[in-house]
Amino acid sequence: MTIRLYNTLSGKKEVLETIEPNKVRFYACGPTVYNLFHVGNGRMFVVFDTVRRYLEYRGYEVRFVQNFTDVDDRIINRANELGENVRDVANRYIEEYFRDADALGIKPATVHPRATECIPEIIAFIADLIRLGHAYEREGDVYFDTSSFAEYGKLSHQSLDEMQAGFRITVLEHKDDPTDFALWKSAKPGEEYWESPWGPGRPGWHIECSVMNAKYLGEEIDIHAGGRDLVFPHHENEIAQSESRFGHTFARYWLHNGTLNINGEKMSKSLGNFIMTRDLLEERSAAAVRFFLLSAQYRHPLNYTQDAMEQAEQSVVRIGRSLRNLAHRREVLLEGPSFARGDEGVRNEVQAEFDGVRKMFVDAMDDDFNTADAIAAVFEAVRLANTYLAEDQVRESELNGWESLISELLSVLGIQLSNDVTPQSTARSEDEEIESLIAARNQARKARDFKRADEIRDELSARGITIEDTAQGTRWFRS
């Protein structure tokens, strides 16, 4: 069993072969912290969080690094707009990132470096590039000389000639060539700056990622991930910088997720057609949002619509009901006569079903993290579990088996189903009353006084209590 992943560099699916056995060095580009992140950004975080979880599930020790770009024109502009200090703005949005990421079930990376924490290393890296003849200084700015890197364009599959032909407006500044890009930008009056051999200034955008990779993961890494829109120029430039500096392969596998679209267009801050993740979470469950974001293969575009979100919500409800029914059945079982608790282990045919579902899931995820197929495996487990629940005799070990299997798969996808949100204190005091109403209703049903039974059900329903009569008794829950 091997994991295959689509590598943007080769344009093919390749077998994952890591630098060190059972260890993955994984870098994903993080946000520029000048605002909250929108659902499109959220897709990227969720997708690669899921890749990371899956690699861990498959036994890899994953060292996952995700940076914060906390030096950027946009942050400076934002700070000016707000009349605040640049550092304060950046720090605040880093905190806000963690808040929303946590709400979406995105695990913190192993390391979350910030560009401002790596300034000395960035300066040293740039100095090395100049020394090696890959960069030049012009009036306090430093540029990377793309013509010095023969393989420039290999990630985006374009030649330098093609790129130059594509430049509509040539903004040369001090650059020798339009495809050259800034490594170091001299500070404009009033801007935050760091001292450097080229005068006061700040790092360009691309250099921080090259530096952080080297600093936290080493000169060569296994997986580098980001959104499709980072392929060019950002990742192309990272490759140019790192490979020019170290003289060998930078990242083995380049993973890029498709855009999240809305009304057929890419959701982006510059187009202004975005929905903040935080706002979406006000009206939708995190589980549904995450389900939606994983409902398509990560490389494909995904269109955001109300309808699709509603469908995701319903799908998640179906899974949740199955888990709820498994838990209820176990509760009844444990309360029942002791012979019903007999636990002789899991029957072979049920074990075979567990194995079948798990294989379906792993096969799907092994094939370039096909979460759409993986979700189908979850539904297969749900269907089989529900079928098992319809049996007259069930065993605790098997109920537990279904529950833990479904939970196991959901946790790899990072989908956490919210439990009853009613505060415990309120819940407990109310429980007794509900139980007695249900008992009264069952008395009425026994006496075939269905009018009275339905009245009680309506009353409970009005209080937000849904009841379901099963062969094992009546179960209820807050809706």
Added chain:
RNA sequence: GGCGCCAUAGCCAAGUGGUAAGGCAGAGGUCUGCAAAACCUCGAUUCGCCAGUUCGAAUCUGGCUGGCGCCUCCA
């Protein structure tokens, strides 16, 4: 202008040469006093359109149409 991607049922979405997964919504059935939950069955003779290759194509090739992304900040 250059590079690249996509087009599968009402909706979402897998499937890259062997005869169309899964989910949502819908219809019918079973169970139930009823309801709910659940299970079963039904739904694309067909995969944007037109040619071609092949014993065989949603899957490969060419053309066309429609849509998107990148080439400028962007996950």
